[in-house]
Amino acid sequence: MSKKVLYELEFPVRCSPGILYEFLSTPAGLQEWFADKVDFRDNVFSFSWNGTTEEAEVMEQEEDEFIRLHWTHAPKDEFFEFRIQISEVTNETILVVKDFAEKKEVKDQSQLWEYQVKDLFHRIGS
Template sequence: MDKVKYEMEFPIQASPALLYQYISTPSGLSEWFADNVNSRGEVYTFIWEGSEEKAKLLSKKSGERIKLRWMEDVENEDAYFFEMRIQVDEITKDVSLMITDFAEDDEDEINEGKMLWENMISDLKHVLGSA
């Protein structure tokens, strides 16, 4: 089944520099995204309660964004990815975390993906003290 792209925006009360540490480093991601995260070169390993998923780093822009592709999608030559991008409003200086991800083209799958991100971002806000 084909996947569809969806995007979400989460206002975050934190400096872009601090937020970037939490979305781009294994230690930062271990605080909220997965139980444990390791990286070897361009490959990140995410561990949740004993299960393990690997993702390939597609691009990273310091202080701004990180884009990864799950290895299953790399092996299937699928163009799907997930990206976490920091956006700062030029006027208000409000900081938001923009999420781009893909889910199977099914309303339940998309809602499940969004709910998962909402829960994870809630954990991130807790860790940042912005909840």
């Protein structure tokens, strides 16, 4: 089994960090764009798609800045993260997505994130 690699994607977004953070860190916000159904209990999100449920534990978070999650079935050193940055040059809000994938699957996984984030931006009107 080959080791997964960390990759990072950046998406400029026309939205305040506070509003964006709500869509990245709450069950109601995540259910708008990330999964069909989202529940949160005891620091663990349950994401459901087409009857399949996956759980992710919140590893770390800072309001309006980032949330890092760990799929409970994945190796301990793997995570996915949503980070909100402000460009010093343009003062634009940037969503940074970090995730792990097999090296040969990074392109496909990146396209999946791009599709998901496009749906997020549609929901927030960006």
